[in-house]
Amino acid sequence: MPQVSLTVNGKRHTVEVETRTLLVELLREKLGLTGTHVGCDTSQCGACVVHVDGTSVKSCTFLAVQADGASVTTIEGLAAADGTLHPMQAAFREHHALQCGFCTPGMVMSAIDLVNSHKERMSEAEIRHGLEGNLCRCTGYHNIVKAVAAAQEVMHGRAQAAE
Amino acid sequence: MAEIALSTAPAHLRHGSNSGQPLTRRDGLLKVTGAARFAADHHPPGLLHAVIAASTIARGRVVSLDLAAAMAHPGVVAVMTPAHKPPLAADPDAKTNPFMFRLDLLQNDRVRYAGQPIAVVIAETLEAATEGAALLAPRYQREPARVGFEDATVFTPPAVGVGSPAEVVVGDVAAELAAARLRIEATYETPAQYHNPIEPHAIVAAWDGEKLSVDTPSQGLAMARARIAGLFGIPAENIEIRSPFLGGGFGCKGMLSGPQVLGIMAARLVGWPVKLVLRREQMFGPVGHRAPSRQTLRLGAEAGGRLRALDHHTLTASSTFDDFFEPASNASHTLYASPALRSAHEAVRLDTGTPLFMRAPGEATGSIALESAIDEMAAACAMDPLAFRLENYAEVEPISGKPFSSKALRECYARGAERFGWTARPLAPGAMRDEAGLLVGWGVGTATFPALMFQGQARAVIRADGTGLIECGAQDMGQGAWTALAQIGADGLGLDLEQVEFRAGSSDLPDAGIAGGSAHTATAGMAIHAAGADAIGRLAALATGDERSALFGAGNAGVIARAGRLYRRDDETRSERYADILARAGLFEIDGRGSGAADPVALARYAMHAHGAVFAEVKIDPEFGQIRVSRLVGAFAAGRLVNPRLVRSQYYGGMIWGVSFALHERAVVDPRSGRVMNANLAEYRVPVNADVPSLEAILVEEEDPHVNALGIKGVGEIAITGSAGAIANAIWHATGRRLRRFPVTLEQVAGVAG
Ligand code: FES
Ligand code: FES
Numbered sequence: 001m002p003q004v005s006l007t008v009n010g011k012r013h014t015v016e017v018e019t020r021t022l023l024v025e026l027l028r029e030k031l032g033l034t035g036t037h038v039g040c041d042t043s044q045c046g047a048c049v050v051h052v053d054g055t056s057v058k059s060c061t062f063l064a065v066q067a068d069g070a071s072v073t074t075i076e077g078l079a080a081a082d083g084t085l086h087p088m089q090a091a092f093r094e095h096h097a098l099q100c101g102f103c104t105p106g107m108v109m110s111a112i113d114l115v116n117s118h119k120e121r122m123s124e125a126e127i128r129h130g131l132e133g134n135l136c137r138c139t140g141y142h143n144i145v146k147a148v149a150a151a152q153e154v155m156h157g158r159a160q161a162a163e
Numbered sequence: 164m165a166e167i168a169l170s171t172a173p174a175h176l177r178h179g180s181n182s183g184q185p186l187t188r189r190d191g192l193l194k195v196t197g198a199a200r201f202a203a204d205h206h207p208p209g210l211l212h213a214v215i216a217a218s219t220i221a222r223g224r225v226v227s228l229d230l231a232a233a234m235a236h237p238g239v240v241a242v243m244t245p246a247h248k249p250p251l252a253a254d255p256d257a258k259t260n261p262f263m264f265r266l267d268l269l270q271n272d273r274v275r276y277a278g279q280p281i282a283v284v285i286a287e288t289l290e291a292a293t294e295g296a297a298l299l300a301p302r303y304q305r306e307p308a309r310v311g312f313e314d315a316t317v318f319t320p321p322a323v324g325v326g327s328p329a330e331v332v333v334g335d336v337a338a339e340l341a342a343a344r345l346r347i348e349a350t351y352e353t354p355a356q357y358h359n360p361i362e363p364h365a366i367v368a369a370w371d372g373e374k375l376s377v378d379t380p381s382q383g384l385a386m387a388r389a390r391i392a393g394l395f396g397i398p399a400e401n402i403e404i405r406s407p408f409l410g411g412g413f414g415c416k417g418m419l420s421g422p423q424v425l426g427i428m429a430a431r432l433v434g435w436p437v438k439l440v441l442r443r444e445q446m447f448g449p450v451g452h453r454a455p456s457r458q459t460l461r462l463g464a465e466a467g468g469r470l471r472a473l474d475h476h477t478l479t480a481s482s483t484f485d486d487f488f489e490p491a492s493n494a495s496h497t498l499y500a501s502p503a504l505r506s507a508h509e510a511v512r513l514d515t516g517t518p519l520f521m522r523a524p525g526e527a528t529g530s531i532a533l534e535s536a537i538d539e540m541a542a543a544c545a546m547d548p549l550a551f552r553l554e555n556y557a558e559v560e561p562i563s564g565k566p567f568s569s570k571a572l573r574e575c576y577a578r579g580a581e582r583f584g585w586t587a588r589p590l591a592p593g594a595m596r597d598e599a600g601l602l603v604g605w606g607v608g609t610a611t612f613p614a615l616m617f618q619g620q621a622r623a624v625i626r627a628d629g630t631g632l633i634e635c636g637a638q639d640m641g642q643g644a645w646t647a648l649a650q651i652g653a654d655g656l657g658l659d660l661e662q663v664e665f666r667a668g669s670s671d672l673p674d675a676g677i678a679g680g681s682a683h684t685a686t687a688g689m690a691i692h693a694a695g696a697d698a699i700g701r702l703a704a705l706a707t708g709d710e711r712s713a714l715f716g717a718g719n720a721g722v723i724a725r726a727g728r729l730y731r732r733d734d735e736t737r738s739e740r741y742a743d744i745l746a747r748a749g750l751f752e753i754d755g756r757g758s759g760a761a762d763p764v765a766l767a768r769y770a771m772h773a774h775g776a777v778f779a780e781v782k783i784d785p786e787f788g789q790i791r792v793s794r795l796v797g798a799f800a801a802g803r804l805v806n807p808r809l810v811r812s813q814y815y816g817g818m819i820w821g822v823s824f825a826l827h828e829r830a831v832v833d834p835r836s837g838r839v840m841n842a843n844l845a846e847y848r849v850p851v852n853a854d855v856p857s858l859e860a861i862l863v864e865e866e867d868p869h870v871n872a873l874g875i876k877g878v879g880e881i882a883i884t885g886s887a888g889a890i891a892n893a894i895w896h897a898t899g900r901r902l903r904r905f906p907v908t909l910e911q912v913a914g915v916a917g
Contacts, residue, residue: 020290029289034204035197037410039361040443044844047361075197085195093191096808099816100641101194102362102410108195128852135844135851137361137411138641140815142858 004068008033009077017064024048024059026067027074035075035105039135046134049106050074056113058133075105078112087154087161088112088147097147099138107134107144115152122152181650181660182873185808188646190408190639199408202378203365203440210367211240213285213429213439214292215422216299217448221277221308221514221837222483225301232298233284238291241433242299243283245269249431252396255424256484259393261325262386262677264517265485266421267449268394268428274303275484276516277838278448280421285429285437308514308837312457312478315511320481323508324490324525331496333562334503336461339472343463345543351460351532351903353491354829356453357839358521359849360640362410363446366426369436375402379423380409380416384636385674387419394424395431407668412640414520417679420450447830447842451519454479454489456528460536468544468554472503473561475533479510485517494529494884496562497611497772499537499555504562514837520679522817523880526612527824527887531905534608534888539901547590548892549580549607560770568765568869571800572609572774575863579798580607582861583778592899601782603793604897610775610799610885612681614867614876616761619676619686623656623694624754625702629727629742631656631663633694636672637687642879643809644683650805651688651873655695657724676759681773681877684805686759689871693757699724701753706744713737765869773876775799775863777818779889780856783897788913791856792822792890798861802876807862814860814882821886823850825894826906848906 001016008031015030027033027050039047041060048060051073078086085093088108098104114130115122122130127148128141136144153159193199218225233242241247248269255266267279274281282299286292309315319329340346366379375397381387384404392399409416426439441450456479463472475495481487492506523530541551553576559566580586588605589595595603621635633652637644649665656663666672675687703722706714706729714722714731722729730738745753765771780794795818804810827848831840841847860882867874887905894912895901902911 018288018290021288025289028204029206032206033197034200034206037201037362038203038440039363039410040844042443042843042845045361045443075195079196085192089195092195093187096188096191096812098188098191098194098641099643099812100360100362100409100411101190101199102201102360104194105197124857125853128855131852133851135361135849137359137413137849138816139812140817140819140858141850141852141855142815143812145852 002065004064006067006069007071009073019065021064022060023062023064023067026064027059033074033076037102037105039102044135046110047103047106049109051109051113056110075108088151090161091147091151095143095147095150097139097144103134103136107136110134111148115148115155119156124149181653182805184650184806186646186650186806188643188809189649190645201362201408201410202367202380203438205367205378207367207369207436210436210438211285211287211433212289212292213283213426213437214296215280215425215445216282216284216296217445218274218277218279218281219838220274220303220305223274223303223305225272225274225281226304227302228282228299233295236291236295236298238287239284239295240287241285243269243285243429243432245271249428251394253393255394262418264418266424268421268424276448276482276514277836278445278516280425280449283425283429285433310513310832310834310837312511315513317478317509317511320486320488320508320510323488324493327490327493330507331562332505336472336474336503336505339503340461340463343471344466346463347536347539347543348459348461349536349539349903351458351535353456353528353531353905355455356521356828357447357830357847358413358415358451359446359847360411360413360415363441363443364416364420364422364450365440366423367436367438368427368430370430373397373401375427377402377404377427379404379406380412381406382409382412382417382638382640382679383677384638384670386677388670390419391427402670404670405668406638409638409640413522414524414679415450417520417677422449443844444842447839448516452516453521453524453528454481454518456489456491458491458532460532462536462540464540464544468546468551470499470501470555473499473501474505476507479508480513481510482515482517483512487518489518489528490525491529493525494533497560497770498557498609500557500561522820523612523883526880527883530884531824531887531891534885535891535903538892538895549576549585552609563770565768565770568769568771569802569865569867570774571863571865575774575776575798575800578861578863579776579778579796582859583796585778592896597782602785602897604781604893604895606779606889606892606896608777608885608888608892610777610881612773612877612881612884614771614773614870615680615682616686616759616871617676617680617682618758618760619690620673620756620758621675621687621690621694622673622754622756623652623691623698624752625656625698625741626752627742627745629740631658633663633691634666634672635675635687635691636669637667637675637683638678639668640678642813643806647684647805647809648687648691652691652695655692657699658727662727681879681881685871685875685877688805688873688875689759690757692873693759694755697755697757698753701755702741702744703729705748706739709747711747712744713739769869771870773799773801773881775881775885777885777889779893781890781893781897783912786914788909790826790894790907790909790912793856795856795886796859797882797886798863799881800863800865801878801881802865802867802870803874804862805875810862810878811860813878815858817880817882818858818886819850819855820883822855822890824883824887824905825890829906
C-alpha cells in the first residue's frame with residue numbers, strides 16, 4: 001500500500017492508504033476529522049470541501065495519494081489555538097447561516113477560498129455565484145450570503161470580527 | 164448523553180422571558196467548528212463498513228448474486244443476503260400501527276422497486292465493501308414495471324395522509340357548480356420528489372450481547388426504538404439511539420427506514436460494530452418520497468367573485484405493497500369559503516418505494532394546485548387575485564364550520580402586499596418588462612398549515628446549587644430545538660437560559676414525540692413547560708409547608724418563580740432562593756414531570772391553523788424561457804414565536820422549498836426500467852445559491868389562547884405552501900400562459916414572447 005505524507009491542520013501525518021482511497025475517507029476514517037462531511041459522492045454538494053495548499057477542493061473527488069506532500073486545512077483547523085473563531089466561522093454563527101449544519105463546514109471552507117480570491121468587495125450576486133457548488137437544503141441561503149458578505153469585510157481588514 | 168454546554172447566548176433582557184428572544188442558536192459553535200457529531204462521524208473500535216447493493220430493476224426477482232467474487236475481494240468480511248442473515252423476531256411486512264411502514268430487509272428474493280436493497284456487503288474498509296457490492300453482479304428475473312398513472316388500476320384508498328377520509332363533501336357541489344355564473348376546470352400535475360437532506364441516512368450500530376447501541380439520525384427516537392425492539396425481539400430498554408443532530412430530515416428520517424435496520428442486522432451478523440451510510444443515489448428508493456399527483460380543480464363563482472363551489476380531486480400513487488396516500492385535496496379544506504366543497508382522492512399502485520411524509524405532505528402538493536386554480540378563477544372574474552382571495556376569506560373553517568382559534572391572515576395579506584408593493588400590479592398579464600427586456604410577473608399565494616400536536620414527555624430538575632436541568636428526547640433536524648426548547652425550559656423553571664442544562668437527542672430521555680408535522684416545539688415545549696411547573700410546584704410545597712421558610716403558609720398557588728427564587732405572590736418582599744429551600748430540606752435535587760398533547764376540548768371547538776401570504780416576482784427571458792424568481796416576500800402568522808430568529812430561518816427555508824417545488828424538483832422515472840434516471844444531486848435539481856432571490860419573511864403577531872397554553876403553532880412547513888403557488892401565478896402574470904405541469908421548466912416557457 002502506498003504511503004502518503006501530508007500536513008493536516010498543521011500536523012504532519014504519514015499514513016498507508018489504498019490508491020483508491022479518497023481524501024475525504026482518509027480525513028474522516030483514518031484521521032478522525034469528521035467535521036468534513038459527505039453529502040453526495042458525485043461532486044455536487046460541496047459538504048466535503050477542504051483546502052489543499054490553500055485552495056478549496058471537493059475531497060470526495062480527490063484521491064488521498066494526490067494529497068501527498070500537500071498541506072490540508074479542514075474545518076477543524078480554522079479556529080485559533082485559543083478557540084478564537086475564523087471570521088467566516090464567527091460570521092456564520094452570528095448571522096445564523098445554518099440550520100442542520102451538515103453543509104456548514106464545506107460552505108465555510110468554500111466561502112473562505114472565495115473571499116481570499118476576491119480582494120474587492122463582492123456583491124450579493126457574486127457571492128451567490130461563487131458558492132453555487134455548495135448545496136444547502138435547509139436555510140434558503142439567505143443568511144449564508146449575509147454571513148459571507150460580513151466576513152469579507154473582516155477578512156480584508158475593512159471591519160471588526162463579529163462577537 | 165448528548166448535551167450542549169451553556170455559555171454564549173447573549174443575556175436576555177428580562178428574567179422569566181427567555182421565550183420570545185431572538186437568541187443565536189446554541190449549537191452554532193459546534194456546527195461552525197466541525198465539532199457537531201453526526202451519525203456517520205462515529206467510529207467505535209473494530210468498526211466494519213457496510214454497503215448496500217441495490218436492485219436495478221423495479222419488479223421481479225433476484226436470480227443470482229456472485230457471492231464468490233464479492234467474498235474473494237480483499238477486506239470483504241461477509242455478504243448479507245436472504246440466505247445469510249440474522250433472524251428477525253417479527254415480519255417487517257407486518258403493521259401494527261398507522262405509523263409503521265413495511266421494510267425491505269432481505270426476507271426473500273423479491274424486488275418491488277428500483278433501488279431496493281438486495282444484499283449488504285460488510286468489509287474492513289468502505290472501499291472494499293463498495294467494490295464487493297459491485298462484484299455481486301446480480302442477475303434478475305424481470306417483470307414489466309408500472310411507473311405511471313396509466314399503468315395501473317385506479318381505486319379509492321381507505322384513507323389518505325394519517326387516517327383522513329379519502330372524500331369529504333360539504334353542500335351540493337354539482338348544483339352549485341351548475342348555478343355558478345363562472346366556472347373553471349383545470350388539471351395540474353406534480354412530480355415525485357425526494358427529500359434529499361444533505362446528510363444521507365447513516366447508522367453506526369454496535370451490539371453488546373442483547374444490548375444495542377445506535378447512532379443514527381431520527382426524527383422520532385421513541386418510535387424508532389420501539390420498531391427495533393419489535394424487529395429484533397429485545398426489550399426497548401436494551402436499545403439506546405443517539406441522534407443529537409440530524410443533517411436535515413424533512414420527513415424521510417421520521418420513521419426508521421429499511422437501510423438503517425440493515426445496518427443493525429449487519430452488525431448482528433458479523434459481531435462487530437458496523438457503519439452503513441447511503442450513497443446519494445440510494446436516497447431515491449428505500450427512504451420515502453413525495454408521491455406524484457394529478458389534481459383536477461373545478462370552481463364556480465358569482466360574477467362578483469364570490470365562490471359557490473370548490474371541488475378538488477387528486478389522483479396519486481402509493482407503492483404496490485404499502486399505503487401512503489398524499490392528502491393533497493385536503494389543502495382545500497381550510498382556506499376559501501364556499502357553500503359547496505369537496506375533497507376527493509383516488510390512487511394507483513406503482514413499482515416504487517413507498518411514498519412517505521415529505522415536508523408539508525399534502526399541503527404543499529395541494530396548495531400549488533389550489534392557489535393556481537384560485538388565481539385562474541380570479542382572472543375569470545377579472546379581479547385582482549388578492550382582492551379575490553379577500554372576497555372569499557373564510558371566517559370559519561369551511562370544511563367543519565368551526566371558528567378559528569386565531570387567524571391573522573388578513574394582516575398577513577396586508578403586510579405582505581404593502582411590503583411587496585402589490586397595488587402597482589397591472590391586472591392584465593404580460594404587461595411588465597424590466598429594463599433588460601425580461602418579462603416580469605407578480606403572483607400571490609396563501610399559505611396554511613394545521614397547528615398540530617403529538618404526545619410528548621419531559622423531566623425538569625432543580626438542583627441543589629439552584630441551577631436547572633431539562634431532559635427531553637427531542638430531535639433537532641436543524642430547526643433549532645436545542646435553543647427554542649431550552650428557552651421554554653428556562654422559563655418553566657424560572658431561571659436564566661445560562662443556568663439550565665438541556666439534554667435532548669437520545670432515546671434514553673423521555674419520549675418527546677416525533678419531530679414532524681411542525682408540531683415539535685408545541686408538543687415538546689408543552690411537556691417541558693408542564694415539567695417545569697411540576698418541579699416548581701414541588702419546590703413550593705417544600706417551602707410553604709416549612710415554618711422556617713419566608714414563604715411558610717403561602718400555599719402552592721401563592722408563589723411565583725423568577726430568577727431562581729420563589730416569591731409570595733401577594734407580597735414580593737418575601738422570597739427564598741431555590742438553593743436555600745433545597746438545602747434546608749436536605750435535598751440534592753427535586754424533579755418534576757410533564758407531558759404535552761393537544762387539548763381535546765379545544766380541538767373539538769376550534770379549527771387551528773397557521774396562515775400566511777406569499778408574494779412573488781418572476782423574471783422570464785422571452786426567448787430562452789429562463790425563469791428566475793427575483794423577489795419573494797412572505798408574511799406569516801403562527802401564534803407565539805419562541806425564537807424569532809429561528810422562525811424566520813424556517814420561513815426562508817420553506818420559501819425556497821416553494822421555489823424548488825414550482826421550478827426545480829422532479830424525479831424522472833424511466834418508463835422501461837422503472838428506475839429514477841436522475842438519482843443524484845446534479846440532475847435532481849434543488850436550488851443552489853444563485854437560484855435564490857432575496858427573501859423577506861415578515862413575522863405577523865398573533866395571540867392564540869386556545870391552541871395550547873404556550874400559544875405556539877408550527878412554523879416548519881407552512882412557508883412551502885403559498886410560495887409555490889405564488890410563483891406559478893407570477894409566471895402566468897408574466898407570460899399570460901397557464902402552465903399546469905410542475906415544475907415549470909424553460910422548455911415550457913421558451914418563446915412565450917411570440
Ligand atoms: S460529498 Fe463531495 S461534493 Fe458532495
Ligand atoms: S444547514 Fe442543513 S444543509 Fe445547510
